[in-house]
Amino acid sequence: MFLQNIPTYRIMLITGHKSESSFFKYIRVTREENAATLAGHLFFQ
Numbered sequence: 001m002f003l004q005n006i007p008t009y010r011i012m013l014i015t016g017h018k019s020e021s022s023f024f025k026y027i028r029v030t031r032e033e034n035a036a037t038l039a040g041h042l043f044f045q
Contacts, residue, residue: 002027
């Protein structure tokens, strides 16, 4: 869901995470995944 650009707070409502720090530890986004997501953002087009 996170890699499909669903807002973090909406995913946290489903998963039950109360803080973004615990959520991000749970999903373990790699540097490569983060770079790919940012590369597709309109800001970098």
